[in-house]
Amino acid sequence: MIEIKNLHKSYKMGSNSLHVLKGINFSVEEGELVAIMGSSGSGKSTLLNILGMLDELDEGSYDLDGVPIKNLNETKAAQYRNKFLGFIFQSFNLINYKSAVENVALPLYYQKVGRKERHEKALKYLEQVGLKEWATHLPSELSGGQKQRVAIARAMAAEPKVLLADEPTGALDSKTSYEVMDLIQKINDAGNTILVVTHEPDIADMCKRIVHLKDGVIVEDKKIEQVRASQYV
Amino acid sequence: MFDLERWQEIFDTIRKNKLRTFLTGLSVASGIFILVILLGFGQGMQNGIAQEFESDAATSVWIWTQTTQKEYKGLNPGRQIQFRNEDYTTIVDKMDLNIENKSRFYRPQNITTTYGNDALIYQVLGTTSEVQFLENESMVFGRFLNEEDENQSRKVAIISAKIKKEAFKTIDNPVGETIKISDIPFTIVGVYKDKAGDQEENRIFIPISTAQKVFNGADKLDNLVFSLPPVEDFDQAVAQSIAFKNKVETYLKQKHTIAPDDEGGVGIFNPMEEAKRYYSLTGNIKFFFWFVGVCTIIAGVVGVSNIMLIVVKERTKEIGIRKALGAKPWSIIGMIIHEAIFVTAISGFTGLIFSMGLLEIVGPNIEVDYIVNPSVDFNVALATVFLLVIAGAVAGFFPAWRAASIHTIDALRDE
Numbered sequence: 001m002i003e004i005k006n007l008h009k010s011y012k013m014g015s016n017s018l019h020v021l022k023g024i025n026f027s028v029e030e031g032e033l034v035a036i037m038g039s040s041g042s043g044k045s046t047l048l049n050i051l052g053m054l055d056e057l058d059e060g061s062y063d064l065d066g067v068p069i070k071n072l073n074e075t076k077a078a079q080y081r082n083k084f085l086g087f088i089f090q091s092f093n094l095i096n097y098k099s100a101v102e103n104v105a106l107p108l109y110y111q112k113v114g115r116k117e118r119h120e121k122a123l124k125y126l127e128q129v130g131l132k133e134w135a136t137h138l139p140s141e142l143s144g145g146q147k148q149r150v151a152i153a154r155a156m157a158a159e160p161k162v163l164l165a166d167e168p169t170g171a172l173d174s175k176t177s178y179e180v181m182d183l184i185q186k187i188n189d190a191g192n193t194i195l196v197v198t199h200e201p202d203i204a205d206m207c208k209r210i211v212h213l214k215d216g217v218i219v220e221d222k223k224i225e226q227v228r229a230s231q232y233v
Numbered sequence: 234m235f236d237l238e239r240w241q242e243i244f245d246t247i248r249k250n251k252l253r254t255f256l257t258g259l260s261v262a263s264g265i266f267i268l269v270i271l272l273g274f275g276q277g278m279q280n281g282i283a284q285e286f287e288s289d290a291a292t293s294v295w296i297w298t299q300t301t302q303k304e305y306k307g308l309n310p311g312r313q314i315q316f317r318n319e320d321y322t323t324i325v326d327k328m329d330l331n332i333e334n335k336s337r338f339y340r341p342q343n344i345t346t347t348y349g350n351d352a353l354i355y356q357v358l359g360t361t362s363e364v365q366f367l368e369n370e371s372m373v374f375g376r377f378l379n380e381e382d383e384n385q386s387r388k389v390a391i392i393s394a395k396i397k398k399e400a401f402k403t404i405d406n407p408v409g410e411t412i413k414i415s416d417i418p419f420t421i422v423g424v425y426k427d428k429a430g431d432q433e434e435n436r437i438f439i440p441i442s443t444a445q446k447v448f449n450g451a452d453k454l455d456n457l458v459f460s461l462p463p464v465e466d467f468d469q470a471v472a473q474s475i476a477f478k479n480k481v482e483t484y485l486k487q488k489h490t491i492a493p494d495d496e497g498g499v500g501i502f503n504p505m506e507e508a509k510r511y512y513s514l515t516g517n518i519k520f521f522f523w524f525v526g527v528c529t530i531i532a533g534v535v536g537v538s539n540i541m542l543i544v545v546k547e548r549t550k551e552i553g554i555r556k557a558l559g560a561k562p563w564s565i566i567g568m569i570i571h572e573a574i575f576v577t578a579i580s581g582f583t584g585l586i587f588s589m590g591l592l593e594i595v596g597p598n599i600e601v602d603y604i605v606n607p608s609v610d611f612n613v614a615l616a617t618v619f620l621l622v623i624a625g626a627v628a629g630f631f632p633a634w635r636a637a638s639i640h641t642i643d644a645l646r647d648e
Contacts, residue, residue: 049642054557054641054642055642074562074637075562075563078556078560082560094554095554097250098245109242110561110564111559112238115241158558
């Protein structure tokens, strides 16, 4: 599904250049649940941004579902993001003046899905995350865990190839974190490919594979025995 | 523009950001409102001035006699000047002047006018038929003086609508009635009405020849009045009338042995000179109103731009989210501009409708000197609305464009 070869990325900071990713080789199969771990500054967020086409790579290659991702202009990148990727953010990033169901329906708007169908689909995904009765509530009326579940429903709504979660539990307490991870695991069980960036070992243990990043290189890449989050819920 | 989904998205945004939309709209609507009201009153002032000068043909030159103020060629100051028929005929026939209408007045002295047993306390003036055009008199009954009246020295009189109202209350049509001027019967042949109103309707007109013969006038004249042919260009009209005034003044002063620099002797009123002063005044006022109006519009544009800037700034994160979800940059720019145009257009037209409505309702009822029916050219007002809408769009475009080109990650980080 994801194929990365010899990926380099550096940022210009004034006259200095900061080499963040120094030759990453990395691939993800369909249906995997991968945790990307590392301390801050290890380059894990940069890697995720490149995977999410929010940032461009300097060197190397990146294929997503067989499509080379390179030299995309904004418009093309937007198209690919909409088609291939679903994002889950640490700070949820819901639009605060739109209700839960409207937030979930937003990616479908950019897929040019009709209003009625959008609404139906959005409701279906809200139901999957157990928030159907909260559909008309604004984000400000939801708890942190509920917000993240709405965000997950939104990421799912576009039916992407890969879900990218950037510290999805970073702003949540452990109980809620496990609920969210339970949801992510269930989505993965249904066959979806998911990448989770985290620095919490217990969250990483709930994935099927852990990729450890340090100073811009992969120092460890291992498959693990998944810890089911449901036992903590 | 006709993308229904886009419209729904915009209506959603507007509905959920009522205060923001309201403030944007308010600044646009009030800008248009103030501009239209200002322009309306500028126009009203010009209408007012135009009306002031409309009544007496504004192009007519009045000449009257005065006492001299300066000693000249051995003659003492304080001498009363008297015009004669000859003065009039010389000006009309021998001076090669371009005159449209001309007339002369003789005011009989020490006369009493009566109708039945009632005294008529009005001025009696001997004059000619052309006064009707010079003074813009319209007829209510009968006719004005004509040349035959003058040639045959008929004893006929023209009274005004005001005199009719005051002295002939019981009679529907006073034509044919007889009034006595110093016991000499005159038949009323017409009733006139002056546009300028009652204060111009205190005069009874009789033929000049009759006045001079019957009331010992000999060939004396009190006033001469001339009008010049209309000229399209205002400045040309002024120049023409000043040239005319100077020629006539020179002739009359020479003829009656008055010092050329004497301010007495001959009085000449040239309304064009007055009109010019007022016209340039209204011109300045109109320019001032335009200036204020344009400043208001600029303030409106700046206001709209500011609000758009804040709106876009406030929505940076939302833009980031939308981009992460697959919004193309142009769809974001389009959405913001579309919203800006929609809001400015709706509020612009609201301001336009309110201000035009106000002018329409209040305008005709305004009774202040020099302000008549303030109104505004609809096309001008419409053009300003479009200007503001375009300004709103341009004002929205740059921040929107910048916001859309912010890196998605940076936009997402924006708090």
